[in-house]
Each structure stands twice: as C-alpha cells, then as structure tokens.
Amino acid sequence: MQRASTTVVVVVGRETGGVLRALDRAANVRVLDLDDEAPPLDRAVEATRLAASAHIPYLVHDADPLAVVADAWVRFFDGEGPIGELEVAVTETRARLRTGAIELPDYYAVLDPETLDETRRHFWLGVVHRDVPARVVPVPSDPDALLSALGALTPGRWWSPADELLEGLDRAVPDQVGAGRS
Numbered sequence: 309m310q311r312a313s314t315t316v317v318v319v320v321g322r323e324t325g326g327v328l329r330a331l332d333r334a335a336n337v338r339v340l341d342l343d344d345e346a347p348p349l350d351r352a353v354e355a356t357r358l359a360a361s362a363h364i365p366y367l368v369h370d371a372d373p374l375a376v377v378a379d380a381w382v383r384f385f386d387g388e389g390p391i392g393e394l395e396v397a398v399t400e401t402r403a404r405l406r407t408g409a410i411e412l413p414d415y416y417a418v419l420d421p422e423t424l425d426e427t428r429r430h431f432w433l434g435v436v437h438r439d440v441p442a443r444v445v446p447v448p449s450d451p452d453a454l455l456s457a458l459g460a461l462t463p464g465r466w467w468s469p470a471d472e473l474l475e476g477l478d479r480a481v482p483d484q485v486g487a488g489r490s
Contacts, residue, residue: 314338314362316355316369316411317458320378320432321419323449324370330451331368337458338362340369348375349400352410359411366458368417373410374436377401377474381435382427385482398474405470412467417457419449427482434485435477439468 319328332339340358342351351371359367372378380397383389404410418424418432437444442464447457467473 314359314364314367315415315458315461316359316367316413317415317417317461318355318372318413319368319370319417319419319454320372320375321421321449322423323419327419327449327451327454328368328370331454333451334366334455336365337455338364338367340367340371342369342371348372348379349404349410351375353404356408356410368454368458372416373405373412374401377477378428378431381431381477381480382425384478385427394478398477402470402474412473414443415461416444417447417454418444419447419454421446423449430482430485434482435480438485439473440464440466443467 328339328341331337340355342354346354348371352373352375355369355371356373376397377394380389380394384394401410405412416432416436421429421433424432432444433446442462445457445461447454
C-alpha cells in the first residue's frame with residue numbers, strides 16, 4: 309500500500325543498535341527507537357504506524373516486518389525449528405501485510421552480510437534480494453557508510469505482493485535461492 313511519505317529503510321544484521329544510534333545525528337534521517345523487548349511483528353506494526361506520519365527524507369529502524377519469517381526460515385533449513393514454525397510465521401506475517409498493519413520498507417540495508425551465518429545471509433541476499441535486487445543493499449557496519457548508501461539508493465519496482473513474496477519458502481533452498489533469477 310505504501311502509505312509513508314518518507315523513504316523507509318530497515319537495517320538488519322549484527323550491529324544494528326550501534327549503527328542506528330550513531331546515525332541519529334544526520335539532519336535528514338529519523339531513527340526510530342522501538343521497544344527491543346516487544347515481539348517482532350508488534351515492533352513492525354509500530355514502525356509502520358510511525359512511518360505513516362513521518363515527514364523527513366529517511367526513516368530508519370530495525371523493526372523488520374520479515375523478522376519472524378527470516379528466523380523461522382533459518383531454523384527450518386538449519387534443522388533447528390519445530391515442525392510448522394515456518395508455515396505459522398509466513399501465515400502471521402502475510403496476514404499483517406494483507407491488512408496493511410505492517411508494510412515492507414522501501415529498502416533493506418544488510419549490515420556486513422559476510423559476518424552473518426550462511427543461512428541468514430541467503431535469506432537476505434537470496435530470498436529477499438531475488439524479488440527486487442535494488443531494494444536490498446549490503447552495507448558495512450558503519451554509520452557513515454550507511455548514510456552514503458542512503459544517498460545512493462536507486463528507485464525500482466516495488467516488492468511483489470505478500471502472497472508471491474512469501475510463497476514456497478520451504479522450497480527456497482539457501483544456497484540455490486535466486487540462482488538463475490534476476
């Protein structure tokens with residue numbers, strides 16, 4: 309639905325907290341400070357609500373609307389998750405995306421993807437990237453690098469509908485996802 313009049317960037321990776329705190333100094337960037345203890349989908353709902361009323365060029369946060377799906381997908385392929393966890397995560401996330409309670413960001417900034425465990429790296433640079441490559445940007449864990457990346461973001465088509473984006477994740481094999489697709 310894209311209600312926000314700001315460019316929303318979700319930062320994912322290991323060092324999000326420190327990078328976001330340092331990024332808050334930029335004049336054209338607002339960093340959302342959301343409750344780290346709240347469930348991931350609730351954090352994403354709050355971020356979506358705040359983005360709808362933001363009037364600044366960039367709104368940056370770490371309340372990833374796909375966090376529950378990403379975690380379940382990683383556990384599914386690493387053989388660590390309970391049976392049905394991925395299906396439940398996809399169903400819950402899809403339902404909130406359909407109602408507009410959460411929205412995908414304009415861009416994902418993936419901090420230091422080479423430091424992520426292999427399966428998680430494949431989620432961001434495979435599953436999510438294959439949908440719209442220009443909207444997933446690898447960035448070093450450095451506030452200046454992230455600010456530079458914000459200024460270099462390129463427009464492109466919007467994300468696929470939630471049903472298409474999240475369809476068949478149980479068959480999206482980590483080291484093969486995105487192979488042969490642009």
